[in-house]
Amino acid sequence: MNRSEPIRKAPSFLESLVQRRTLGYLLLGLVLLVAIWRLGNALLENPSLFLQQVTNGLQIGFVYALIALGYTMVYGIVRLINFAHGDVFMVGAFTSFYAISRIQLHLWTRALFPDLNPFIADVIGTISVVLLSMAVCALLAVTIERVAYKPLRNAPRISALITAIGVSFFLEYFGALNFVYTANYITYRRPFDVITWVIGDQGVQVLQKGQEVPAGAIIFSNISFIIIVVSIILLVLLQYFVKNTRTGKAMRATAYDRQTARLMGVDVDATISTTFAIGAALAGAAGVLYAIAYPQVVFWMGIIPGLKAFVAAVLGGIGSIPGAVVGALILGQAETLSAAYISTPMRDAIAFSILIIVLLVRPTGIFGEAQREKA
Amino acid sequence: MKHISRTTLIFLGSIVTFTLVVQVLISLGVLSPFWNTILRQGAVMAIVGLGLNLIYGFNGQFSLGQWGFYAIGAYSAADITYRWTNDANSNGLTVLFFTILLVGASILILYRVFGKIRGVDPLSAFAIYLIAAVGLTALAVSIGNLTAPAVNAILKALPTNIANTLVYLLAVIIGGILAAEVSFLFGLPVLTLGSDYFGIATLGFTIIVKVLLDNSDVMFGFVEMKGARGMIGIPKLTSWIWVMLFLILVIVITRNLLHSSYGRAIISVREDEIAAKAMGIDIGHYKTLTFVLGCLFAGLAGGLYAHINGFLHPDSFNFIKSFDPMIIVVFGGLGSVTGTVFAAFAWQLVLEGILRSILPPGFETWRYVVYPLLLLVMMLLKPNGLFGNYEIPYLRQVLPPLKKPATETQTPAAKESL
């Protein structure tokens, strides 16, 4: 048969250079290499300090994880970037502040049962404070959802986003008014006393007040312990809830296809409200934990952790629950390590650079499902 | 004089009249400097908003990065005029001029070369562009420093007023082009991301720029920018007339672009990317084009803004502020040029002007409580914005008349009801 030959020249060097991803990866690899080299040096120089940073990173990472879950769940179900979520976190912190300093909620067990073991009393008191904050935040989020987002469910998505920004501003600046929280930093009283352990050559010891930390030892406080334990418990509960309960299944069904879920008899509105409530409750808990760790509250405290948690959710693949946790832990490490070893003022820039780099390699985040075009 | 349509005349006539009337009121002192500043900032926001409306309203790319490019335009333009007025040195001007010239040329050449290759990987292409841009910037710094004394001499030979104005205008334009070039480099890999992810990446860009500005003095050696303390001593050269001239220019460019085949190609990307591709539209090209143009506007606006108050602070380029252009564009109506311009002025007047003046003393902090409430009510009442997609006649697409062509062979299907 007489047919013209296929016109497919062998690509030239420049062509193959830009057709393959190699060069792009090389660039990213170079950046990664510099970071690893820097961190590896730090690890070899002072392993205990490095480990200390990792512990700190874990602590903040878990707080981010709790907030990130709210972002990811809400995005998964209504495709809304809920910018007010960080401010719900702030309300959680303030609720616990008032619960502790005004009504002394953390002391209720001691008041009622004076004979109770003080440790148990502290645990119950702290849990009560956390639960109260979670409840208040859940209530707040459901109110916000009903008032501000629900009427816009069929409007363009951007309207809901702008509304979310509006709610965020409102929560912040209403909080900043003098008869609410005022615009000042307020010192936060923890619901329990800080106990610091020193893990070093002589095993684990309680650090006494005024005692110097021995060189080469790692400090670990009950604050980190509580944050990590509470977060893990909440994450396990959430995982169980989403996977195994009826409401959890309804949530997943609604996230997958709202119309079909409705046809299958799922109460979509209630499910969406529940999602907001759960996300906000987790943010409320995160607010208490954050305030315990960094004992200061102020009306705009939710902005930066909220943003970071949002980055974490995107990093992990927005819409994915394990993704949010993994993303948050990565971000926590990235942040503390880059602050400690690369550049403190550039910390936020580094966090976002990581986000952008991850998105370039995996456009829907680490656990995100690939979007496939369908014609 | 070529034929100019009536709507064009009416539009230009009324906007020029408006500009002049406001200018007269300013000159007579009827409008206090406070309101003058608000009006100028309104015009600046309109320019940023028009850029974002191109990107988001017409091209459908959800960008939260306008504020970052605005910051780039503001700081680079400010640096040029600062060095000229305070140090009588034009090295800022020459260095940045050669930077945008060389980097711009490299971008254009490489873009043309890569356009001929099938299946270019954006990330690898980005690496090449980046290497070229970094290398050429280094070259531009030396050329700029070499030529600065000569340019100094020329500028000093001119009358001071003219020299200052010339430097100012060049600074604003260079700032805009610099922002556009950065947006090209940044947009190249990032524009391949899906809608929301693109928004997040551009938000990240804004935050990165802000952090860089915070550290501009200590880490990058731009002592005059004073990092997180804020840059002062920028000549206040942006007058109402200048800012309106730029605004009119931007409106006309936007309008002319949108009413052309290129504009339709841009809009087709928003409507349906897959169908657009299948119709022969190079969607990557149009996304890049629109993004660069929108960021050029943002950069120009930044340069104008820098010379309104005479000081810049990284906090004004906070990521929270980057929602402002988005709010303005949505308020005015996505895809409405009229709406954006109107909303920009209205937003500035209400937020900075009216709310400030009507709230009783002691209640200034309520401004930001009232503002989000307004935002909420607005979104609940008019989710599609004030103007929807209404345009004033000048900005409206001229609809060609219904023409019955000579009897053509018509489809058989046409006769039956298909």
Next chain:
Amino acid sequence: MSEQTSTQTRQSRSNGQEILRIEGLTKLFGGLKAVNNFSLSLNKGDLNGLIGPNGAGKTTVFNMITGVYVPTSGSIRFNGQEIAGLEPHKINQMGIARTFQNIRLFSNLTVLDNVRIAYHPHAGYSLTDAIFHNSRYKENERILTERAQEFLAVFNLQDRQHEIAKNLPYGEQRRLEIARALAAEPKLLLLDEPAAGMNPAESVALMDLIHFIRERFDLTILLIEHQMRVVMGICEYITVMDFGEVIARGTPAEIQANPRVVEAYLGPGSAALSEKFRRKRTL
């Protein structure tokens, strides 16, 4: 039926000028073989059908021809040029146009603009001309608009030109989509289920339309269709796919008599009926 005999039948009817030749086309999605070793040849002026049960890989083949997907392996030659892996817009500019299974109009734009967008690659003026609205812009824009209007007249849509595309009735939307695909004057038109959602009368009108455009624009047409009435009524030659592979080729009569096709697809004479209840997938 073997490949060989089918190719021979094919050649006897053709005028010899091959416009599209696909060989060994394969597409993997993860581990799933959506299309496996697909081959097809079209001569100038052909009106051929591609049929098969849902999920057989027909649309994936279309997507590879038009560049939406990059084939895992195989070659697609259009007028002798290799096009596999080219960007969709370049393939379109070479002369292949398509319509979509679920209509994809630029739904917020006017009917006229939908067609004018298809002319964009031939706009005839530069971006700078557009920004300055100079005389070259004005002249070319006028020509472009007139051509688009004449084109709409051919499809009897000229009275609808200022209407927003999404407000058109369904049948007119289908017609507009075909008009838009043809505006850039392609050589090869791919129709993805043009009769989907149409009643029998509408389908007949559609068949007339397809015959008409083929003559009027000197087209080669390949169509995917589920309505057997349409496929058997207008296609001269049919390729049948199942599970990503070609299971039969032949004239409509041959296909209807082919036991493998009947088994895989037509069933005991009720496939066309069952297809009517096929769930429409929306995006």
